[in-house]
Amino acid sequence: MLIPTDVPLVGFGGTRVYLPGAVTLSVTIGNYPQQITKDVTFLVVDCSSAYNAILGRPTLNSWKAVTFTYHLMVKFPTQYGVGEVQGDQIAARECYIAMLEMDNHLPAMCIEERWAVAEPIEGIKEVRLDDTKPEWMTKIGTLASLSVHQALKSFLRDNLDVFAWSHEDISRINHSVIVHKLNVSPSFSPVRQKKRVFAQERDRAIVEEVRKLQEARFIRKVYYPDWLANVVMVKKANESGGCALTSKI
Known part of the structure; x- marks a missing residue:
């Protein structure tokens, strides 16, 4: 039943755990008749753990669940009223202690090894x-x-x-090859963002980048009376120290 996946899990220390796959299971919570049943996709991890499964925020949001961590309780709406799941304080403490004991037996990773940089094989x-x-x-x-x-x-x-040594050297791509469109539902009303004020140095950089894009005919001036998205400056990864522009949707 495992579905292959190439998305790794990244821990707080930057370590990556590659997954054997994902599986979709039918999960029922609550007591009849205040209960709900939905399919939940779990990422399968090959490691020791005191927990059988961990429910993330997307699943809790799909249930419209409200968590009360102090009382170890989760409440959620159902067709027949508010359902609830009560946790076990003794079992929760046993799982917590078991996870601490597992961490003590795991090999520690040296900071120098974690920040080691691979040397290139050729110049x-x-x-x-x-x-x-x-x-x-x-x-x-x-x-x-x-x-x-x-x-x-x-x-x-x-x-x-x-x-392509400049914007002008990049030719247009035929729409029969690829085209980008915004998947916006016409039932939603447009939203105008509040205009963001930039520092003078960034303002000059934005004007210069916009000028280059206009001269290369990458963009053109349009007027949206009901829709506006501020530009976002993204620092380039090369040594030039320049910035690229994007629009935040």
């Missing part, structure tokens, strides 16, 4: 693709033989048209 070398334009550079590995290196360099120079 990289910058290659100029056009002698008349020194900024047109790319990087290739250094382990290749001289003949392979020369062949790769010639291949890259012969295909300069596939590189």
Whole structure:
């Protein structure tokens, strides 16, 4: 019954646990007639635990459940009134103590090992693709033989048209290949966000990025009297320190 999944669970320490799969089970909570039955998808973890299952917030929200941690109680609406599930304080304490004992027997992970950085197996070398334009550079590995290196360099120079050095170099994508649309329900009324005020430095950066996108015909000016989304600045990962723009929906 397991469904394969490639989504790992990430712990507080940054460790990743890869899952054998997921399974969907029918879960009934409450006492008749104040009870509900719904299908719940559980992520299966291959590890020792004192708990059989952990219910997350999406499941509790789908039940419209209200939790009372002090009283170890969960209440939820049903067709026949308010249902409830009462926890066992003794069992809860036993599970808590059992989890603490398991943690004491688990091997501790050294901080130095966790922050260890993998070393690259080869170096990289910058290659100029056009002698008349020194900024047109790319990087290739250094382990290749001289003949392979020369062949790769010639291949890259012969295909300069596939590189995009600026916004203007990126051609439009035909709508028959791919198109992006917002899946907005027409039954919902549009919402105008409150205009966000940026610092002068960020304001100038936004104006410059918008100018580039307009000149490349990536975007155009439109007027939405009832809808507005503020731009969000995202710092680039390269060394230039620039920022990219996106709209937060």
